[in-house]
Amino acid sequence: NAGVMQNPRHLVRRRGQEARLRCSPMKGHSHVYWYRQLPEEGLKFMVYLQKENIIDESGMPKERFSAEFPKEGPSILRIQQVVRGDSAAYFCASSGLAGGTDTQYFGPGTRLTVL
Amino acid sequence: GEDVEQSLFLSVREGDSSVINCTYTDSSSTYLYWYKQEPGAGLQLLTYIFSNMDMKQDQRLTVLLNKKDKHLSLRIADTQTGDSAIYFCADTSGGSYIPTFGRGTSLIVHP
Numbered sequence: 008n009a010g011v012m013q014n015p016r017h018l019v020r021r022r023g024q025e026a027r028l029r030c031s032p033m034k035g036h037s038h039v040y041w042y043r044q045l046p047e048e049g050l051k052f053m054v055y056l057q058k059e060n061i062i063d064e065s066g067m068p069k070e071r072f073s074a075e076f077p078k079e080g081p082s083i084l085r086i087q088q089v090v091r092g093d094s095a096a097y098f099c100a101s102s103g104l105a106g107g108t109d110t111q112y113f114g115p116g117t118r119l120t121v122l
Numbered sequence: 123g124e125d126v127e128q129s130l131f132l133s134v135r136e137g138d139s140s141v142i143n144c145t146y147t148d149s150s151s152t153y154l155y156w157y158k159q160e161p162g163a164g165l166q167l168l169t170y171i172f173s174n175m176d177m178k179q180d181q182r183l184t185v186l187l188n189k190k191d192k193h194l195s196l197r198i199a200d201t202q203t204g205d206s207a208i209y210f211c212a213d214t215s216g217g218s219y220i221p222t223f224g225r226g227t228s229l230i231v232h233p
Contacts, residue, residue, distance in 0.1 A: 011164070040220070049126070049210060049223035050165070063220070098164055102219075111221070113157075113164040 009034065011101050011114035012081075019120045026086040026093070028117045032101030039082045040111060041074060044096040056082060089121045124148045128211050128224040134231055140198040142227045144211030147192065151213040154187060155221060156196045159208045168196070168209075198229075206231045 012031040020026050032039050037058055042050040052066040056076035067074065071089075076082040086093055096118045100111035125147045134140045146154070152173050157165040171178045171185045171194075178185045184197040194213075198205055208228050212221035 013164075038219075047130075047225065049212075049225045051223075052220045055220065100165075110155075110167055110170065112167065115162075115164040 011099060011112055013099050013114035013117050015117060017118050020089050021122050022090055023088050026089050026119055028084040028097050029081040030099030030114060031081045033112055036101035036103050038102045039076050040100045041084050042098045091121050094119055094121045124222045126211055126222050126224040128227045131228050134201050136203060136231055136233050138201055140201045140229055142196045142209050144194040144224055145192055146213050148215045151215040153214045154194050155212040157210040201231050203231050
């Protein structure tokens with residue numbers, strides 16, 4: 008009964024490189040959410056996806072960040088030309104239904120460090 | 123915009139009760155959640171309460187909701203060292219599926 012899986016768990020990149028973070032939702036879940044947690048802060052919503060569709064990207068920075076959830080395979084959060092300020096923990100969550108009636112289950116996170 | 127506030131730290135002795143408090147600003151909050159985050163791990167849902175409830179109890183956990191004051195609390199009875207973690211309060215409101223999180227309360231349990 009695998010939960011939400013994220014990899015890698017830790018990622019180190021130099022400024023200007025690309026970071027790719029992967030998320031496999033819980034079995035049977037078709038809704039994926041990405042959050043960012045800066046040190047000593049709560050989680051901030053970034054983007055909500057269903058299979059092959061971006062439903063809400065209101066929390067995504069306008070540049071360098073993109074997300075996808077293809078028909079097959081995990082959801083990918085991609086950060087191009089990383090900067091030190093991108094260093095954070097990135098969490099993925101999944102749910103079976105949209106809306107507050109169905110709880111989001113979180114993965115263990117990917118901790119991105121930009122040197 | 124919507125805001126969820128928590129105190130940052132709470133220190134208790136093992137065996138005592140812990141009470142973690144949270145206030146929120148959105149009067150249309152529908153679900154309120156408590157998540158636990160252990161070091162280096164993701165968030166684990168502990169419990170949630172629907173806004174038309176005043177209280178919910180689940181083993182050692184008791185959630186109290188005061189809608190008038192927009193105040194939510196989590197009481198952990200007989201606190202153990204394994205309860206040491208960061209506890210996040212969150213809510214969803216107005217049909218939104220996106221929870222708004224507080225900054226988290228670090229619970230430190232000492233012998």
